[in-house]
Amino acid sequence: MTHLVVVGASLAGLRAVEAVRRDGFDGEVTLVGAEEHLPYDRPPLSKEYLAAEECPDPRYREEETFAGDLDVALLLGTPASALDTAGRTIAVGDRTLSWDGLVIATGAHARTLPGTEHLEGVHTVRTLDDAVALRAALRGGARRLTVVGAGFIGSEVGAVGRKLGLEVTILEALETPLARAVGERMGRALTHLHRRHGTEVRTGVAVEEVLSSDGRVTGVRLGDGTEVDTDVLVVGIGASPATDWLDGSGLTIDDGVVADETLAAADGVYVAGDVARWPNALFSDVAGGTMRLEHWTSAADQGGRAARHAVDPAAAKPYETVPYFWSDWYDGRVQFVGIAPEGADEQIEVVAGDDAQGGPFTAIYRAGDRIVGALAVDMPAEVMKYRRLIGGRKTWADALELAEQRRVQRAQKQAAKERGEGA
Amino acid sequence: MRINVDWDRCTGMGMCESLAPDVFEVDDDGSLILHTEEISADQEGEVREAVAACPTEALSLDGPIDA
Incomplete structure (x- = not known):
């Protein structure tokens, strides 16, 4: 093993390169990231980052740490575009990198409402750039915030909106928010939290059309014809795993990159974080099949595991975990x-x-x-x-x-x- | 080996307690209770896991580092 390439420079990718260096791996390590930013802390971006008077620096490590202590080559600002598992190469922009071990940790993209991407006042919350833009919008004199999707991200943003004194409406297609994550009864319990804090939650509603004027959002029209006026519209309808670049790679893609219990997706290729779908043996007796988690804890954990397995496949062990997530509301x-x-x-x-x-x-x-x-x-x-x-x-x-x-x-x-x- | 808690970063998430309950415990009000600061050799493995699992990177270890 001489060259480990880690694709995806968020938490899982960071933990991947740190883990092998901590173990004493002395080969070459390259970290490839689509965004220009150094790896940064994502959970605060839908929470305190939006509300804080002064934004803390969300980067996990300084640039010098990668060049120095970690001895990791950074290739940031261009996404990987193709993988050849037989020839053991990836394409990044116009470059081709050869690898002996590969970690895929490309994460997920926020889903958008088609046709609204270029409207001013419409936001998603996934990247640091997203959060910077939304923070400015929420604090720039907006009076009304409408959130599409009562999931965890949408709920957190709604809660921040109330904290900043905005009128907040959350629109949810399901009758009970978060039913899939926590069950119907607990989904209802969590919805009480919003109502207790003066956030209007409308469930079982479909967004028919996003209304705009002069390229700026003005509201949404719902399935029943009613309109909700708004200054800022946040789309929190989930994320799709970033797997487009793997078309034609021969890897199995099914809402994520499908891997075995050791996180292996192919010979020498391991997956970690939001993009990874694997059988979590801890629950195989009660919930068969594979799972894909979009949680901080599993991304951190899988990043380290996947990289260790990639540099030493013979020592790869099944990975099982108790998922954990948290969400800060009000x-x-x-x-x-x-x-x-x-x-x-x-x-x-x-x-x-x-x-x-x-x-x-x-x-x-x-x-x-x-x-x-x-x-x-x-x-x-x-x-x-x-x-x-x-x-x-x-x-x-x-x-x-x-x-x-x-x-x-x-x-x-x-x-x-x-x-x-x-x- | 000694455990350090950055109290400004800790928000009482509790991952540390789930991995090393003899060392860490989250109190009812969400504050972290450190049962011991000195880590014994047999606690080291789980405490290292706890350090890595902290979502706010509030934990660190001082002292001799094993190769």
């Missing part, structure tokens, strides 16, 4: 670990708090005899305790026992606090 935090099985509603138990008003609460998810997921709203001490149980393939009874222990511990703490304050 002044609170939504955290989810594990998976929400299909038709999860009958299998959810609220073990702390009350979901009817949008929290704080903690709920756990069951599949078969196992605990497979946990959701918490504004209860930051809870989900990670369940994450250990999920990763250890523990039973539902174990989870209920932990829930009872936690209930007692919280009550004792509360009582001690009250005694302390009374003294």
